[in-house]
Amino acid sequence: MANTEHTPQDTRAQDYAELAAVGPYGVHPGHALITMVEPHPGHEYAYNRWYEDDHYIAGAMAMPWMYAGRRWVATRELQELRYPEKSAVAQPVTAGCYISTYWITDGRYDEHMKWTVGINKRLNVDGRVYQDRTHVFTSFQDHETTVYRDGAAGPRDFHALDHPYAGLVVQVVDAEGPGQRAELLTWLRTKQLPRRLAGGPAAMVTVFRPTPLPGDRMTYVKQVEGVDTRLTLLWFLEADPREVWADRFLGLDAEVAEAGLGRVELVAPFIPTLPGTDRYVDQLR
DSSP, rough: OOOOOOOOHTTHHHHHHHHSSEEEEEEEEEEEEEEEEEOOEEEEEEHHIIIIEEEEEEEIITTEEEEEHHHEEEOHHHHHOOOOOSOSSSSSTTTOEEEEEEEEEETTTHHHHHHHHHHHHHHTTTTTOOOOEEEEEEEEEEEEEEEETTSSOOOGGTTTSSSSSHHHOOEEEESSSGGGGGHHHHHHHIIIHHHHHHTSSEEEEEEEEOOOOOOOOOTOOOOOOOOTEEEEEEEEEESSSHHHHHHHHHHHHHOOOOOHHHEEEEEEEEEEEOOOOOGGGGGOO
8 A cells, every 4th residue: 555644745745846957966076074973982883873774864865965975984993093193173083983974966055954954953853863972073065176096097086985995084184374275275286195196095085175064053063163274185095094004194294294384183094884784883992
């Protein structure tokens, strides 16, 4: 028997047809949601199941214009590779053992934000928000540039969250001031990133800048810091980060400091989760 619980009038189905007929609908990841979270001690398994079984879908992938997503995890071994020890992003620097990354269609940020604020308020009222967790580094961000190791060959940035990359390195850099961020971006795009990518395990680096969260956001998510000065780099790796860490990812902070353009506040490696399982949960502490 057909489910008649919801009628077209209940879901305002016609509105979807009208909305789909207007506005941008390209494939470029113009915006991202990057959210690094620390489940409270003793809640690791419950948090992982809630996020994968409910929130990843109802609180993210089912939303309009959010077209790709992937979860990543840092075991204790990976957490201990992070630097610098004194980080403006994570205190302590090992905090935030899960990170989720999502792409949002270019030009659809405002529409998506209207939906995400509304659905998260509803999820909270319905008791579908897991409270025993801390948002360490959560922000919506605008895409600035993508630098590829192999030029026109290989997956593009819009494939990055679907391609089976073996690892992710998250790098957060703060420029000396708002006026220096453009110079920092140019240096990264034209000099440092091409040099670091050449012949290495990372196929691409996507670069984003954070945007402020709306005033009606959920109260457990703090306002974004570094909106005028910060850049977030996502390095997509074809190898386990542990295998290439010493040769390829140590010293990123020193290079930025020597250039006199800012300070690296976080370099953190992750590996992909295996959806539908609790793999790695017993390796977080």
